Amino acid sequence: MPHTQHEFANRTANSCRRFHWIPSVQHSPCRPRINVETYEGQYSANKASEVQKRTFGSAATQIQRNPAYSELTSDDVSYFKSILGDNGVIQDEDRITVANVDWMGKYRGASQLLLLPKSSVEVSKILSYCNTRRLAVVPQGGNTGLVGGSVPVYDEVIVSLAGMNKIISFDNVNGILTCEAGCVLENLSTFVENEGCIMPLDLGAKGSCHIGGNISTNAGGLRFIRYGSLHGNVLGLEAVLADGTILDMLTTLRKDNTGYDLKHLFIGSEGSLGVVTKISVLTPAKLPSTNVAFLSCNDYTSCQKLLLAARRNLGEILSAFEFMDNNCIDLAMRHLEGVQNPLPASQTKFYVLIETTGSDESYDKTKLEAFLLRSMEDGLVTDGVIAQDISQASNFWRIREGISEASVKVGAVHKYDLSIPVEKLYDIVEEMRSRLGGKAEVLGYGHLGDGNLHLNILSSKYDNNILAQIEPFVYEWTSAQRGSISAEHGLGLMKAEKIHFSKSPEAVQLMGSIKKLLDPNLILNPYKVLPQSVL
């Protein structure tokens, strides 16, 4: 299989296996800023009404404003000014408008009030008052969510955590960071990297998203395969309950088996059980050596076997295992500027990006190279290259992460973020292709190492006939595999009524009971996460 094209000048002719080394990437590669998976990134703000219609299409009825909630009065505003001062109470139309709309311009509320508390005590006073007055509240972090969870649906009071952005302490023996919830993830990353550590999560929105929002949505992101879920990395939390109770669970202990571990209720409950105000989190040691390989596989079975082999053989240095089908690569090459396929054009159906991160450059190189050579000998990999500098590594990542950006350039795209057992993960892509015939292009890619598929369905324009072929089939199919209809984005407003596709009726019922226990007046982030029928 000779190369017909050759992108890298330093690729030598005698490279029998097509794997090469030059000085490895030091520290983290200058990875291009990754776009958050833009579920409806293709919609412009002026199409919001169309989107809303689609969003609520599968619910029995459009959600109505809950009349149990009071409407804001000037007395309410005066009270908030008395506790927060004038600067903490925002009524300026421009600033309110920004906070009313999510970053995709898809979800748009009509709040008249944005509050900016500076302390947990102020958050407590706000919630206590709102609870007594039956004023609904939406807690807001960086407002980078993808499911309409961080903006009002109607006239909820917006409580932004942006003013609570202090780092409280850093224990550099154990790598434990304690900070307020409004800290921007990227700022925390910079801070802990100066201390020789990294945050256990990284995601495209890091320049805007707050750590409190990350925790409230149980954000996944790029380091999940290596460092796992926030349920394992968050050590302590402080949260304010709907009635204003400040719940202090802010330990910095790795081990604590004294009673129920309540903090987990607030990780991933999307601000509907309480407002996270402070956190403590484990920060792993920063490792100096990163390598990235871009490989081709003939079939999905080989991708799976390669994943297994990578887990076994790369073991402790494996830090990413991403896959893309050929349609994704074609799309990226057509629509992304300056991006090149590092492998020659071929009949290859699948591509895999493997990243390793470790503490020893030369060792990691040798290990990855040996692994890849063995994988070729075993027939799992048909071709591949290893990035030989930061620029090449960035190009490899750019292909993977540019797929989402490229997909919105085609015209219309339906995007699904699914968790499916790895052995079944690609079946839905093929089923969808067969189902749609030539009416739309179907792409599959994602975090294979985490069992997380991004299913994209592209056509030249939105067509309800195509949508009817996709939904509810995609949810029903995922449900039948015991998969998740939201791997990492949460439910928010968009999928609150679809929870039953991934959770049993008994579980949803218990969630409703817990919601009512912690927030009996349902003031926190209404209309979201749970179906209205259980509340």
Added chain:
Amino acid sequence: MPHTQHEFANRTANSCRRFHWIPSVQHSPCRPRINVETYEGQYSANKASEVQKRTFGSAATQIQRNPAYSELTSDDVSYFKSILGDNGVIQDEDRITVANVDWMGKYRGASQLLLLPKSSVEVSKILSYCNTRRLAVVPQGGNTGLVGGSVPVYDEVIVSLAGMNKIISFDNVNGILTCEAGCVLENLSTFVENEGCIMPLDLGAKGSCHIGGNISTNAGGLRFIRYGSLHGNVLGLEAVLADGTILDMLTTLRKDNTGYDLKHLFIGSEGSLGVVTKISVLTPAKLPSTNVAFLSCNDYTSCQKLLLAARRNLGEILSAFEFMDNNCIDLAMRHLEGVQNPLPASQTKFYVLIETTGSDESYDKTKLEAFLLRSMEDGLVTDGVIAQDISQASNFWRIREGISEASVKVGAVHKYDLSIPVEKLYDIVEEMRSRLGGKAEVLGYGHLGDGNLHLNILSSKYDNNILAQIEPFVYEWTSAQRGSISAEHGLGLMKAEKIHFSKSPEAVQLMGSIKKLLDPNLILNPYKVLPQSVL
């Protein structure tokens, strides 16, 4: 600092740094079976009454049987036989006696009935019936707990999960094991090791404890520093609620953000919110290379700095970081047969055991050696040896793990299992020494990498004056450091009334509300975990 003694024949004279290599330990070392920390292991069964008095000493009153619970009737027994068959309903006195007493012989209940369900449906029928009849229930796994959580206090019906011990599936691409709760941990370890994986937890009781009990108590153990908490490793659960509802949360997905992650309520709640019946858990890849070093440090500050350096420099291969003070070593040498100090007698105050586990033997060796040489040059380590075969590695581990066994040979020992921020962790040992003067010997050792101190106070016999010097001071001091009075053992019956030392009143109150929500008749594992006052 010349060696005056030399334990290892193959230790060469020209070893300037006293670090040596011979063929490294392959696979897991034949580590001696580790004793579970035996809190009152020194008590014989016939001293149970004395122990009970001490156990309840700090509670306002001895806990009384709750008269709201019904007493067992022959009709109840008939019903249970109708659903479980005769073999599932045990009334034989010998078998009941075994299940009524914990393995230390410290806690002794008076149950008249042991039930052995074979399925979740049978568990459901049992609980539904008991809930209606107000019969109290104690769920029982391997009955290896240390705080009286797994045996009846009075006449609770014992529901043993021992009959539910099937492996349901193993996904060897992702390393995900699904099994019933009654599987013995060691059997699961053997099973997944044959598949090239390991369980994410390992503990001394593994030959008896059940995975369901591990999860219900959020067991810590030896792999915690590397693989973290069960909250991060357990992917799914099935639990049966007090009213018989089977709560299916048994996904095998790494990512699932659809609603509240309810499984965390059942991890560490000691069977008081539901009976865990099935689990799915991540099993990391089994790595072939293990190395163990035994080192001495002059002071506790050096131990802390060494931990920091190990996290930074050993990074992804660090798998244990244990410390012991000199008193521990002296005790072990006096009381453990066949154990030798691998380092020459010296004025060293602290010893550290470091273990690495990785995928490449020669690399791991080189890395550990380089790290240790640097640590000596930096003055953090004064002396040290690296195990050169399995026997030496086992000897190093035997010292660390034999301390508990040795401590009970002195006469009387008070044992505390504390989580304390690492920088303060040894202060309590020194304060306790100063507080007790010469009246008792005070030892400190434990999982420094996890901030988990085992504080042991030894005297020739039990003396209430000594106890009065220790308690409640040790709890108050730990509380003042925002530490945990139970790092990994749980609260059970022993510390249910002491939860306020580690948890805020608001948190304890919310725990009580959740208990009452899930188990309104309080039939599950009564008198334990939470103080009676909140129920």
